[in-house]
Amino acid sequence: MIRDLTDEEARAALVLKWGMTDPDVLPAWVAEMDYAVADVVTEAVVDAVRAGRTGYPAFEFGGELGQAYADWAGRHLDQSVDPDHVVPVVDVTAGMRLALDVLCEDAPVVMPIPAYSPQLEIAQVTGRRRVNLVVDVDDERSGIDLDSLDRHFAAGARTLILTQPHNPWGRVFTRPELEGIRDVVALHGARVVSDEIWAPLVLPGAEHTSYLAVDGTAQHAVALVAASKAFNIAGLKCAQIVTGDDETRDRLFAVPMARNDSWSTIGVVAAIAAYDQGDPWLKALLQRLDEQRTLLAELLAAELPEARMRRVEGTYLAWIDLRAYGHRNPARVCLERGLVRLSAGHEFHPGAAGHVRLNFATSPERLREIVHRMATALAA
Numbered sequence: 001m002i003r004d005l006t007d008e009e010a011r012a013a014l015v016l017k018w019g020m021t022d023p024d025v026l027p028a029w030v031a032e033m034d035y036a037v038a039d040v041v042t043e044a045v046v047d048a049v050r051a052g053r054t055g056y057p058a059f060e061f062g063g064e065l066g067q068a069y070a071d072w073a074g075r076h077l078d079q080s081v082d083p084d085h086v087v088p089v090v091d092v093t094a095g096m097r098l099a100l101d102v103l104c105e106d107a108p109v110v111m112p113i114p115a116y117s118p119q120l121e122i123a124q125v126t127g128r129r130r131v132n133l134v135v136d137v138d139d140e141r142s143g144i145d146l147d148s149l150d151r152h153f154a155a156g157a158r159t160l161i162l163t164q165p166h167n168p169w170g171r172v173f174t175r176p177e178l179e180g181i182r183d184v185v186a187l188h189g190a191r192v193v194s195d196e197i198w199a200p201l202v203l204p205g206a207e208h209t210s211y212l213a214v215d216g217t218a219q220h221a222v223a224l225v226a227a228s229k230a231f232n233i234a235g236l237k238c239a240q241i242v243t244g245d246d247e248t249r250d251r252l253f254a255v256p257m258a259r260n261d262s263w264s265t266i267g268v269v270a271a272i273a274a275y276d277q278g279d280p281w282l283k284a285l286l287q288r289l290d291e292q293r294t295l296l297a298e299l300l301a302a303e304l305p306e307a308r309m310r311r312v313e314g315t316y317l318a319w320i321d322l323r324a325y326g327h328r329n330p331a332r333v334c335l336e337r338g339l340v341r342l343s344a345g346h347e348f349h350p351g352a353a354g355h356v357r358l359n360f361a362t363s364p365e366r367l368r369e370i371v372h373r374m375a376t377a378l379a380a
């Protein structure tokens with residue numbers, strides 16, 4: 001069911017990941033997969049365009065999209081979501097800005113670091129200060145330190161940006177961990193904006209719990225979700241904010257039209273198709289990603305035995321410690337000497353020299369070649 005794109009297809013389809021990488025370089029950077037889009041999604045989009053559904057989207061919360069997401073969350077996360085608590089937004093990043101602007105106090109925002117790099121600036125874009133909560137991601141468990149969180153709130157921060165499952169460390173927080181976070185947040189009357197874009201891509205061995213599914217979070221949190229990472233449809237532009245109550249939903253939906261970065265009609269069509277009809281494809285995808293995760297560990301053990309990779313619990317992004325090879329910026333070394341493009345660790349955490357993030361959502365053959373090129377480059 002999962003069809004690998006050829007290099008030519010990938011270059012034409014993935015205009016950022018492949019299109020903006022030199023033709024002789026193998027791209028393993030941007031979080032997109034080298035797989036053909038699920039047929040059910042393609043067909044829904046083609047049918048919609050043929051039917052002329054190219055105008056404005058319905059301006060509504062809930063609706064068919066809210067129902068599709070609620071049904072999906074019920075089946076996959078065993079979570080009860082009120083369809084009317086689902087608000088469309090153009091993408092997760094815009095949804096996070098909106099949530100910060102509309103719901104969060106004008107006060108510092110706690111950001112666990114390393115973080116998804118575009119979000120490093122998001123507090124500042126909304127006029128707030130970011131305070132870092134640095135996590136030791138080389139530590140096996142690497143959770144959010146509750147004492148540090150408590151100190152940041154005590155010093156005036158009012159919001160926590162939670163990303164779970166986490167990019168780039170691949171952690172999936174457990175329910176007890178989330179409950180611990182909830183207790184500290186509740187104690188300070190603070191808020192959580194929980195980025196759960198990776199929730200559909202939790203690999204065997206881990207289980208995703210939405211922060212909103214933890215008791216006592218409904219009034220202080222929103223979750224940002226989307227089908228975009230799991231179904232490779234980020235360019236179609238439709239994500240969702242899930243709220244825990246009507247009041248939060250109404251505040252988000254009442255923003256002036258001028259504030260609203262509207263989502264796309266085709267994006268709504270694609271998201272509904274993915275949520276309603278994408279289960280068999282998603283199952284096959286998770287199996288493939290699980291195999292790729294295992295293969296990557298084997299390849300690293302054979303070709304780069306000094307590399308230390310965190311166990312990837314969710315996402316298709318591996319966080320790899322290459323400090324033993326002695327380069328401050330191994331991503332650059334791999335690009336220049338090995339012609340393989342990785343993301344540099346310091347993009348996610350200025351202090352994380354010697355690390356890379358590797359996207360393994362590709363074919364086994366390409367993954368072998370990626371690791372081989374890395375090994376050649378780093379050994380040179």
Ligand SMILES: Cc1ncc(COP(=O)(O)O)c(C=O)c1O
Pocket residue numbers: 031090091092093094116163167195197226228234239
């Ligand atoms: C944690 C996280 N949040 C958000 C995004 C981007 O989402 P969007 O394109 O919907 O803004 C990504 C993309 O990889 C991500 O990893």
